[in-house]
Amino acid sequence: MSQYTVVLLSSIIMYIVLAVSWTMFSAPTGYVSLATAAFFGAGIYTTAFLGEFIPLPLLMLVGGIVSFVLAFLVGAITLRLRGVYFTIFTFGLVELLKNLVLWFEIKFTHVRGRFVVSIDHTTVFWSLLVLLALLLVAVALIKRSRFGRALQAVGESEDAAAHIGVNTTLVKVTAFAVSAFAAGAAGAAMATRWSYIDPGIAFNSLMSFMPVLMAIFGGMRKTAGPVIGAILFAYLEELLITRFPSLYMIIFGAIMVGVILFLPDGIMGLVTKLTRRGAKTLEHS
Amino acid sequence: MNILEGHGLTKAFGGRVAVDNVDFTLAEGEILGLIGPNGAGKTTLFNLISGALSIDAGTVTLTDSDAGTRRVSGLKPHKICHLGIARTFQAAKNFPGMSLYDNILSSAQFGNKHISDKDAKAKTDKVIEFTGLEPLMDKSVKDIPLAGQKRLEVARALATNPSILLLDEVMAGLNPSEVEESMRLVTKINESGITIIMIEHVMKAIMSICGRILVLHHGQKLAEGSPEEISSDKSVIEVYLGG
Ligand SMILES: Nc1ncnc2c1ncn2[C@@H]1O[C@H](COP(=O)(O)OP(=O)(O)OP(=O)(O)O)[C@@H](O)[C@H]1O
Ligand SMILES: [Mg+2]
Numbered sequence A: 001m002s003q004y005t006v007v008l009l010s011s012i013i014m015y016i017v018l019a020v021s022w023t024m025f026s027a028p029t030g031y032v033s034l035a036t037a038a039f040f041g042a043g044i045y046t047t048a049f050l051g052e053f054i055p056l057p058l059l060m061l062v063g064g065i066v067s068f069v070l071a072f073l074v075g076a077i078t079l080r081l082r083g084v085y086f087t088i089f090t091f092g093l094v095e096l097l098k099n100l101v102l103w104f105e106i107k108f109t110h111v112r113g114r115f116v117v118s119i120d121h122t123t124v125f126w127s128l129l130v131l132l133a134l135l136l137v138a139v140a141l142i143k144r145s146r147f148g149r150a151l152q153a154v155g156e157s158e159d160a161a162a163h164i165g166v167n168t169t170l171v172k173v174t175a176f177a178v179s180a181f182a183a184g185a186a187g188a189a190m191a192t193r194w195s196y197i198d199p200g201i202a203f204n205s206l207m208s209f210m211p212v213l214m215a216i217f218g219g220m221r222k223t224a225g226p227v228i229g230a231i232l233f234a235y236l237e238e239l240l241i242t243r244f245p246s247l248y249m250i251i252f253g254a255i256m257v258g259v260i261l262f263l264p265d266g267i268m269g270l271v272t273k274l275t276r277r278g279a280k281t282l283e284h285s
Numbered sequence B: 001m002n003i004l005e006g007h008g009l010t011k012a013f014g015g016r017v018a019v020d021n022v023d024f025t026l027a028e029g030e031i032l033g034l035i036g037p038n039g040a041g042k043t044t045l046f047n048l049i050s051g052a053l054s055i056d057a058g059t060v061t062l063t064d065s066d067a068g069t070r071r072v073s074g075l076k077p078h079k080i081c082h083l084g085i086a087r088t089f090q091a092a093k094n095f096p097g098m099s100l101y102d103n104i105l106s107s108a109q110f111g112n113k114h115i116s117d118k119d120a121k122a123k124t125d126k127v128i129e130f131t132g133l134e135p136l137m138d139k140s141v142k143d144i145p146l147a148g149q150k151r152l153e154v155a156r157a158l159a160t161n162p163s164i165l166l167l168d169e170v171m172a173g174l175n176p177s178e179v180e181e182s183m184r185l186v187t188k189i190n191e192s193g194i195t196i197i198m199i200e201h202v203m204k205a206i207m208s209i210c211g212r213i214l215v216l217h218h219g220q221k222l223a224e225g226s227p228e229e230i231s232s233d234k235s236v237i238e239v240y241l242g243g
Helices: A003-029 A036-050 A056-078 A084-109 A121-144 A146-156 A158-163 A168-193 A206-218 A224-243 A248-262 A266-284 B042-050 B077-082 B100-111 B117-131 B146-158 B176-191 B203-209 B227-231 B234-241
Strands: B002-013 B016-027 B031-035 B057-064 B068-071 B085-087 B164-168 B195-199 B212-217 B220-225
Touching: A003 A036, A003 A121, A003 A146, A003 A168, A003 A206, A003 A224, A036 A056, A036 A084, A036 A168, A036 A206, A056 A084, A056 A121, A056 A168, A084 A206, A121 A146, A121 A168, A146 A158, A146 A168, A146 B100, A158 A168, A158 B077, A206 A224, A206 A248, A206 A266, A224 A248, A224 A266, B002 B042, B016 B042, B016 B057, B016 B195, B016 B212, B016 B220, B031 B042, B031 B203, B042 B057, B042 B077, B042 B085, B042 B164, B042 B195, B077 B085, B077 B100, B085 B146, B100 B117, B100 B146, B117 B146, B146 B164, B146 B176, B176 B195, B176 B203, B203 B227, B212 B227, B212 B234, B220 B227, B220 B234, B227 B234
Parallel strands: B031 B195, B031 B212, B085 B164, B164 B195
Antiparallel strands: B002 B016, B002 B057, B057 B068, B212 B220
């Protein structure tokens, strides 16, 4: 593969990881998180701090653990908040972390940004691919487990779930933290992409919105939804940026509006509908 | 033996006192009826017992022959459920995205600590048979008529293996023959050894299956006694039965 392809594929895999991990928590529970950028950024800073000392797989593990712990603590406080309050708080978390890191750097290390070790593109690509594979396995296992059923119960009726013995807080916080692990690990791997980072680059709120849009675009009912959403989205982005650089955001916005209005279950919902109709037509013919 | 006791239970919403210094006892094996006009605080009292709402003042204690007397007020709902207190909701809160079977299986799995999948499934089958839900098994939960929804609420509560069951208007909105069936089910649950508190506006049901009745009015206990005593109590007739 050419370096260009490797880099493009790495970006796409990163988006898939973020979209799938976001969906893993937010789709069944109905709690819309905008904290992805916070966990992604925590991963980036893990590599910025430790990149010289440990190899990439370990960096990803540490970045994942840092985000997991962060999400667990934040979740324990905020998952009592319901609906839009939770969403607003998670978004605030991105800004909070950004400014906290900035304050720390200026106060204690007297730098605004940091240089990040460079790791070759192929290693990053394979590491991300392994992360994605592990994430997909985890998602499939969770869906089939009691834990997955508990998540679904919380999403459908949190009060009813609590009264049949589900520790709703623990279930929500754990799922939130597992999803954060994946985002943190992805951030740790992607950090090597930039040679220089600062809090503004690492905690970029776009990274909170992209996974949500991708999941809506692809559909959230099946795991294939966010995967397809991320692939199409990343590809579309690339295509529009090169073909229509000035109109790209407008076209992009129009497509999103169209999807939300006409395909409430996303692309996957459309595929399911079409295949079902196809199967019916076959039956009748 | 009193299996459940409430002392000085109080809950206010803003300035409005919904439950006002209420004491109650529940004897093992009985069916206690809880009645009172709309807004009297009946559901709120259930919410205090089951942990759905925090208590402003007062305590709830549970006594069981193995573990002695324990305080349940202040515990989270899932803990209270694990201690053997189950409830239904006035407006059914079944899980619409799950099959009827999975609705009940969820209760069996989460309501009983350390239960194996095999035992949870066995429990689910037993509850389905006990509550007579077999004819509805292949229906989507959203398509089940009201009587079935209420029955499923009861089944979900039963699958957690309670010693105490709180029923919040499981007969509201049912036609006379459905009420009859529901009364039979409640009696059968009680005969299986489960102590019951039931909130109900259907007087016929309350009077014929409850051993004892407690009347709430404006959050306060207005009267308490056997169905005969309650139906001849002057203050009760004035605020409630008179109409
Ligand atoms: N979560 C809540 N927040 C605010 N006020 C509440 C809440 N729950 C109940 N109330 C108020 O408390 C009072 C008692 O309500 P509750 O639902 O306990 O009455 P009820 O006896 O169950 O009535 P009904 O027979 O209509 O079900 C009412 O005035 C109600 O508006
Ligand atoms: Mg009520």
